[in-house]
Amino acid sequence: MDFVHYCTYCLLSRGLFTRIFLRPVIASSSIAKQAVKMVKGNKTKVINFAPGPAKLPQEVLIQAQKEILNYESTGVSVLELSHRSKEYTALNQEAIDNMRKILDVPSNYKVIFCQGGGYGQFSFVPMNLMKEGGSADYLVTGTWSSKAANEAAKHGQVNYVFPKPKAFTTIPDVKEWKLNKDASYVYYCANETVHGVEFDFIPETNGVPLVCDMSSNFLTRPVDVSKFGCIIAGAQKNIGCAGVTVVIVREDLLGRSLPYCPTSFNYKVVADANSLFNTPPTYSVYIMSLVLKWILKEGGLTEMAKRCVMKSSALYNILDNSNGFYNSLVESTARSRMNVVFRLPSEDLEKKFVSEADEQGYMHVKGHRSVGGLRVSLYNAVMLHEVEHLIEFMKHFQEKYSK
Numbered sequence: 451m452d453f454v455h456y457c458t459y460c461l462l463s464r465g466l467f468t469r470i471f472l473r474p475v476i477a478s479s480s481i482a483k484q485a486v487k488m489v490k491g492n493k494t495k496v497i498n499f500a501p502g503p504a505k506l507p508q509e510v511l512i513q514a515q516k517e518i519l520n521y522e523s524t525g526v527s528v529l530e531l532s533h534r535s536k537e538y539t540a541l542n543q544e545a546i547d548n549m550r551k552i553l554d555v556p557s558n559y560k561v562i563f564c565q566g567g568g569y570g571q572f573s574f575v576p577m578n579l580m581k582e583g584g585s586a587d588y589l590v591t592g593t594w595s596s597k598a599a600n601e602a603a604k605h606g607q608v609n610y611v612f613p614k615p616k617a618f619t620t621i622p623d624v625k626e627w628k629l630n631k632d633a634s635y636v637y638y639c640a641n642e643t644v645h646g647v648e649f650d651f652i653p654e655t656n657g658v659p660l661v662c663d664m665s666s667n668f669l670t671r672p673v674d675v676s677k678f679g680c681i682i683a684g685a686q687k688n689i690g691c692a693g694v695t696v697v698i699v700r701e702d703l704l705g706r707s708l709p710y711c712p713t714s715f716n717y718k719v720v721a722d723a724n725s726l727f728n729t730p731p732t733y734s735v736y737i738m739s740l741v742l743k744w745i746l747k748e749g750g751l752t753e754m755a756k757r758c759v760m761k762s763s764a765l766y767n768i769l770d771n772s773n774g775f776y777n778s779l780v781e782s783t784a785r786s787r788m789n790v791v792f793r794l795p796s797e798d799l800e801k802k803f804v805s806e807a808d809e810q811g812y813m814h815v816k817g818h819r820s821v822g823g824l825r826v827s828l829y830n831a832v833m834l835h836e837v838e839h840l841i842e843f844m845k846h847f848q849e850k851y852s853k
């Protein structure tokens with residue numbers, strides 16, 4: 451290598467060329483300023499504890515990035531692919547098949563993909579399952595089941611199985627429940643995302659179809675699907691991004707929708723069309739299909755359940771051993787493995803916690819605006835080492851402010 455080539459090599463390989471010659475030119479343009487900001491952003495370590503839309507497995511994002519311009523050699527993005535194409539039809543079928551496999555869905559159940567979010571289902575459930583002039587039983591244990599009951603009351607009579615508690619911190623004793631044997635269905639929310647209250651059992655309804663909103667703990671542990679008439683779950687917490695809601699419904703409950711139920715939200719119509727009745731949220735189904743493959747590869751629901759317990763126990767352990775500095779209001783038997791909700795001695799400290807956590811890259815630890823406090827969400831894509839990281843921060847925070 452001669453002297454000139456050697457100097458050029460040194461300049462290029464050590465980044466000196468960029469620093470000396472290119473940076474002043476680049477830095478003058480506003481586009482470059484944005485680019486520098488992005489590099490800075492990438493350097494900051496961020497851990498996403500959001501309640502949903504939430505963290506996705508990194509492998510899923512990398513796969514989606516690889517395929518964004520050219521899906522399965524079609525030459526186009528999934529975003530641009532017809533839902534009637536053979537590639538999308540295959541993707542849709544694979545997602546349904548993997549869902550059935552992961553949850554061991556019995557053959558007399560349909561798996562369908564809907565739009566309209568979890569909130570939409572609060573109406574679609576009664577429109578599909580409430581008998582005309584009928585009633586439904588609602589177990590109200592937090593914000594989401596409360597909202598679901600309000601929506602259902604527009605379509606029939608709603609019976610509250612137990613009086614609405616003043617504070618949602620527990621699941622009332624089964625002995626106090628008043629179930630109605632003539633109800634069209636019994637409804638509950640398996641995990642209340644806002645209050646951090648989770649059922650650790652499946653309610654017994656003595657033959658009345660059981661409907662469950664599993665939006666925030668779906669595919670986080672094995673579930674006996676045969677115990678349910680219908681399961682609904684938005685994807686944006688544990689199994690994908692916003693836009694698609696999964697419905698798993700027992701076949702004998704199909705075909706009894708109220709006359710005004712919109713066709714595109716009629717479970718039978720959507721099931722008969724294999725979730726291709728009208729244009730589905732194709733990209734959301736695609737992301738979900740990648741997450742389902744990831745769950746299978748990681749060891750399925752037994753593994754997801756193990757991880758959830760490890761992550762949430764580590765965090766609750768810190769709360770319980772903080773001499774009341776971190777305070778969980780939820781009764782121990784109803785504590786959520788997904789959304790760990792807690793308070794600090796003052797609102798001022800809670801604000802400090804949120805802002806210092808944010809500075810350190812722990813995103814979205816603020817409690818829901820309706821209840822305040824703090825909430826750390828530990829969905830499937832959040833790793834144990836990330837929780838351990840947060841725990842270290844929490845220990846330092848307590849040391850600093852507990853005097």
Ligand SMILES: Cc1ncc(COP(=O)(O)O)c(C=O)c1O
Nearest residue numbers: 567568569570594643665666684
């Ligand atoms: C348990 C539960 N059900 C329903 C919903 C409402 O879902 P969406 O915002 O998709 O309508 C949420 C939202 O966070 C939720 O956590």
